[in-house]
C-alpha cells in the first residue's frame with residue numbers, strides 16, 4: 001500500500017465538509033428533558049428574584065428609623081408591630097427595612113426583646129433587594145451551551161420552561177459481519193460479540209447525538225444494501241461498521257461507491273486505516289472499520305467531529321497528563337497511531353504502558369486510563385520518553 005496517498009485525518013474531514021453540510025434545526029424541549037442538548041438561543045430571566053426583597057439571614061426585620069438615635073428600649077416590643085421574624089430568604093412586610101441576626105436578639109419570656117448592647121445597626125443591613133439573586137433580563141445561559149444540570153437550574157430559576165435547542169443529529173449505526181452475535185450470547189468457534197453497537201450507542205449519546213442502532217447485518221450484499229437504505233431514510237448521518245478492508249466479504253466500500261459519492265477510502269490513522277467516507281442522498285455516510293479499537297478511534301475523531309459541526313460546538317478537550325513511557329512504543333512514521341494507555345503514578349510522576357491488541361496479562365484496552373496519539377512523521381518512541389496522555393473519563 002502506498003501510505004503517502006492516504007488522507008490525513010483533517011484532510012478527510014475537510015473533504016467531507018466540502019461535499020456535505022450539516023443541517024441543524026431548532027426545536028423546543030421541556031426543561032426536564034433538555035440535559036445534553038445544545039442551546040439554540042440565548043435565554044434571559046423573565047423576572048427578578050427576590051421579587052421585592054428577602055432577608056439575608058435568620059433574624060428579625062425592624063424599622064431602621066427606630067435605631068437612628070441608638071438602640072431603643074425594646075423590652076415592650078411586640079412581634080408584628082415593631083418587628084417581624086424574617087429568616088433567610090423570607091419576604092417581609094414593606095413596613096420593615098433592616099434585619100438583625102437572631103444571634104444578637106433574645107426574645108424575652110415575659111414578652112419584648114433584648115438586643116446585644118454592642119449590636120451595630122445599619123440601614124438595610126442583611127436585606128437582599130429586588131433582583132439581588134436574579135434580575136429580570138439577566139443572561140441565564142448562552143447559545144451554544146451543552147446543557148448540564150447547573151444550566152438547567154439557571155433556566156428554571158429564570159422562568160424558562162421550554163428550551164430552544166439544536167435537534168440532535170440522528171446517527172444510525174449498522175453493525176455488519178456474518179460472524180457477529182449480539183451481546184449476551186456465548187460465541188461459538190468463528191463468532192464474535194457485537195460490542196461496537198454498545199460502544200457507539202454510548203459514545204454517540206455522550207457526544208450529543210441521538211443514536212439509532214440497527215440489528216446486525218450479515219455479509220450479504222442485498223441485505224447490506226437494504227439496511228443502508230433504511231438507515232438513510234431514518235437518519236441524518238449513517239455509520240456502517242466493518243467490512244471496510246480487502247476481505248472477500250468486505251462489501252461496504254463498493255456499496256458506498258455504488259450508492260453515492262465515495263470521497264475517500266483510507267486515512268493515515270491507525271487503528272481504523274481503511275475508513276470510508278461518502279455522501280449518499282445528501283447524508284454523510286462513514287464506514288468505520290470493524291476491530292473494536294478502530295471503531296473507538298473512528299467514532300472519537302470522525303464522528304465526534306461531524307456531530308460537533310452539526311451542533312455548532314467546538315471539539316471538547318480532554319484533560320491531559322505528562323507521563324514517562326515504561327517501554328518502547330512502536331509507531332509507523334507515515335501514520336498517526338492511537339494507543340490506549342495504562343497509567344500508574346509514583347511520587348507525583350505518571351508512567352505509561354501501552355496496550356497491544358490481544359496482549360495477555362493487561363487490562364482490556366477499552367478499560368484503559370487514557371489515550372495517546374503519535375504524531376504523523378515522528379515514528380516510534382523510546383522507553384523513558386515523556387508523552388502527553390489524554391485522560392478518558
Ligand SMILES: Nc1nc2c(c(=O)[nH]1)N[C@H]1C(S)=C(S)[C@@H](COP(=O)(O)OP(=O)(O)OC[C@H]3O[C@@H](n4cnc5c(N)ncnc54)[C@H](O)[C@@H]3O)O[C@H]1N2
Pocket residue numbers: 175176177179180192193194195196197241242243244245246247250271272273274288289290291292294
Ligand atoms: N489484506 C488486508 N487485510 C486487512 C487490511 C489490509 O489492508 N489488507 N486492513 C486491516 C485493517 S488496518 C483493518 S482496521 C481491518 C478492517 O476490518 P474490516 O473493517 O474489514 O472489518 P471486518 O474484516 O469485517 O472485521 C474485522 C474484525 O472486527 C470485528 N468486528 C466487526 N464488527 C464488530 C462489531 N460490531 N463489534 C465488535 N467487533 C467487530 C470482526 O469480528 C473482526 O474480528 O482489516 C485489516 N485487514
Ligand code: MOO
Pocket residue numbers: 269270271272273274289291293294
Ligand atoms: O487500521 Mo487497522 O490497524 O487494523 O485498525
